[in-house]
Amino acid sequence: MSSPAERLMAIQARIREAERQSGRPEGSVGLVAVSKTFTAEAIRELAEAGQRRFGESYLGEALEKIEALRDLGLEWHFIGPIQSNKTRGIATHFAWVHGVDRVRIAARLNEQRPPDLPPLQVCVQINISGEATKSGVPPEEASGLIREIVDMPRLRLRGLMAIPAPATEVHESRAPFRQLRELLLELKADWPGLDTLSMGMSDDFEEAIAEGATLIRIGSAIFGARPPARG
Ligand SMILES: *Cc1c(COP(=O)(O)O)cnc(C)c1O
Numbered sequence: 203m204s205s206p207a208e209r210l211m212a213i214q215a216r217i218r219e220a221e222r223q224s225g226r227p228e229g230s231v232g233l234v235a236v237s238k239t240f241t242a243e244a245i246r247e248l249a250e251a252g253q254r255r256f257g258e259s260y261l262g263e264a265l266e267k268i269e270a271l272r273d274l275g276l277e278w279h280f281i282g283p284i285q286s287n288k289t290r291g292i293a294t295h296f297a298w299v300h301g302v303d304r305v306r307i308a309a310r311l312n313e314q315r316p317p318d319l320p321p322l323q324v325c326v327q328i329n330i331s332g333e334a335t336k337s338g339v340p341p342e343e344a345s346g347l348i349r350e351i352v353d354m355p356r357l358r359l360r361g362l363m364a365i366p367a368p369a370t371e372v373h374e375s376r377a378p379f380r381q382l383r384e385l386l387l388e389l390k391a392d393w394p395g396l397d398t399l400s401m402g403m404s405d406d407f408e409e410a411i412a413e414g415a416t417l418i419r420i421g422s423a424i425f426g427a428r429p430p431a432r433g
Pocket of ligand 1: 282422
């Protein structure tokens with residue numbers, strides 16, 4: 203049995219290889235280790251192995267771990283669906299939010315981001331065809347939402363995020379990633395500062411990297427199989 207730290211090393215090697223194969227500079231893909239449902243001790247072990255970015259989906263358990271690991275100065279990414287009654291906790295304790303898909307949620311995060319912290323880094327979640335969740339704006343509504351978010355001073359819009367449904371054939375699995383890349387390219391005509399494509403998980407991150415992912419979100423391939431979510 204390998205440990206989470208050993209699996210992290212193996213994933214990092216695969217990321218570097220995928221970067222090479224797609225002719226992308228070494229280090230152009232950032233890894234968010236998705237620690238939802240896993241313990242603070244497991245996160246600490248990975249932090250000691252050099253991992254800095256961690257992704258959480260459930261605010262309650264995330265806040266316990268963030269508090270327990272405060273000494274490490276980790277970078278926390280909120281990647282779950284965002285309910286309005288959770289925005290204050292997210293705005294206060296996270297550096298990034300990946301799943302913004304409504305103006306109202308963005309406005310609350312903007313109002314509630316504490317003034318002593320840097321702006322909250324935000325990705326707009328897009329519901330590309332076959333998306334595995336109900337979250338996300340349809341691609342044709344992305345620019346409308348972005349137009350509102352770029353005027354919010356306590357948010358810094360970085361790019362797009364998506365969660366495609368699992369592909370049934372390897373050759374199909376790149377299509378949604380390509381769609382997201384092309385959408386970002388279109389939006390960059392109006393907002394050249396957009397630089398982030400948050401896409402790719404344990405089972406498809408190499409395809410996502412081939413299509414330009416800049417942040418991949420990997421949980422089970424590092425931590426092991428997840429127990430059922432506690433919500
Ligand atoms: C859980 C989750 C992941 C990680 O999924 P794995 O298949 O375990 O790598 C990535 N992104 C989001 C939004 C998630 O909720």
